[in-house]
Amino acid sequence: MSVHASPTLFMAVAVTAATAAHSDVITESRRSALRTDTLRGPRKEEMWARALWLGLRAPLGGPRGFTSKTDLQGSGRITAEVIEHLERLALVDFGSREAVARLEKAIAFADRLRALDTDGVEPMESVLEDRCLYLRSDNVVEGNCADELLQNSHRVVEEYFVAPPGNTPLPKLDEQEPFPHS
């Protein structure tokens, strides 16, 4: 289940390289990824150059899906793109390169499922799938607890929960330090 055993991409291998220049590499590659208009071509070559430069000897038999997601064989490819995407979706940051390594391991672990043939098997959503779900009738029988609920919030004005302005995306990666908490 080691990271080296799974087909690794630049990012993941860089994570385990544990070299001093490591953080520079990640920063650089993430920044460069965003500077280029297309994510193909130049970025790929740039990353390859860095991989060679670091003297990584992972058996990368040819370019591995840095670019289009359809190239991916399905198992973990933690590129800068993926990191950013996941952080945006989850609104939780990786925080450190150990976290990325852990994700790689988790994905490698999950990859074991591939070995199982599930042709013709229906996905199971609930063990109670053969039973009817009971729903209450749509009558209001309790409530009127606005005060109690408002008490739990940190920022309240009259009967409103106060949120900061929306429609503002998170700052782009090149505007912030990656892994500020490592």
Added chain:
Amino acid sequence: MLGRTLREASAALKQGQITPTELCQKCLSLIKKTKFLNAYITVSEEVALKQAEESEKRYKNGQSLGDLDGIPIAVKDNFSTSGIETTCASNMLKGYVPPYNATVVQKLLDQGALLMGKTNLDEFAMGSGSTDGIFGPVKNPWSYSKQYREKKKQNPHSKSGDSDWLITGGSSGGSAAAVSAFTCYAALGSDTGGSTRNPAAHCGLVGFKPSYGLVSRHGLIPLVNSMDVPGILTRCVDDAAMVLGVLAGHDPKDSTTIRDPVNKPLVLSSLADVSKLCIGIPKEYLVPELSSEIQSLWSRAADLFESQGAKVIEVSLPHTSYSIVCYHVLCTSEVASNMARFDGLQYGHRCDIDVSTEAMYAATRREGFNDVVRGRILSGNFFLLKENYENYFVKAQKVRRLIANDFVNAFNSGVDVLLTPTTLSEAVPYLEFIKEDNRTRSAQDDIFTQAVNMAGLPAVSIPVALSNQGLPIGLQFIGRAFDDQQLLTVAKWFEKQVQFPVIQLQELMDDCSAILENEKIASVSLKQ
């Protein structure tokens, strides 16, 4: 008195041998004495004393509510309790006071139980050691037992002092420690992948996981909606049945509870003989990592059933080796979804950033969750990405069906109950446990327990014997869906056969006569 079973304590209360207030105060004082175990996050002293007072009035007027009236219990801190802080051992909910009681908590309170406090756990119930919460790890009371310490003295390599205390297992470790140290008679845990059975095995308790759909999850802060159930930790099977009888049943507020009628109260018959019983031993559960001691106990247990006339057969659950992987994918995916509700806006922790909603959410979640939770959220989101959804999440759902079918096939072949180990080994020292990360440990420790959650079956861990080091070892029984009563009946028979010893916590108990009383009465109680 504190070493008695729930039923005995209840009888004592009814007969007036002790009052609820006296009982409550004894428990509270023992909680204070055992504070170093770190089993409780919140001790609800005032609430408990008030409840005790009311219970006392009821007993005086001959109007006791039932067998649980006046009985001290503890609740894991991921169950909502009205007016009492509920944290899930996380910064995200520190200071959060729910405005309502979880249904299971309400049911216990309606029966007059005394709520001693909220117990410690792994953060958001993610973990198998009760070591990863913000309030610190929980110590296993057996670390301080005479049985363990005497064996340790014989070992020339053992360290002296407290530094090598043992974990309780998780994630309901606080509940297990609370019951094991006699600070309450029963405790609620939650069981998503073995979180009730694992600490029960490590702390020498009965840890019962009901069938999914039998007990309401309303108010239980969810981890994996399709696998979570409230769990029950007690010192004997009859007590667990008694609590189950109170908790089981349809809840209109939880649409995943079934509407079939439930026997109330739940009284277990004593099996006269087991000759009509068929026990299944899943061969895939014999893994190389299983400790030889547990393997031998497992084998002896099977022999015991056979010698008493039961049919014991080997069964196959062919997809067992994929079960933990499937659980890992489904668990992290559902966690990613369930943890999305924590944004700091309506409850819980909120950071100081006000630049934008997303920035506020992100910072709040960074500050509120620990690495384990964040790791699972990110893993889950990865598996749920559009490009990965089919290959990971849906695939895992399909594998889940295969695993559930394995169990169905086993039971259809005439097996009544499956017998397996609960854990790979006895409780390990904390310093040993933390050498690996949370995910690795969970993948190792949940191996025997999580398949049951995926199939939604009832299961119970029964303490069997002490290991060579003087630590408890438990074995697990798995039953058919909604056959909880039969499962517990078999477990009760088995418990009577093995006569698991009582923990000897002399150093903690000042009063010697109390100890003698405990030993006498506790050993008698198991000979029903």
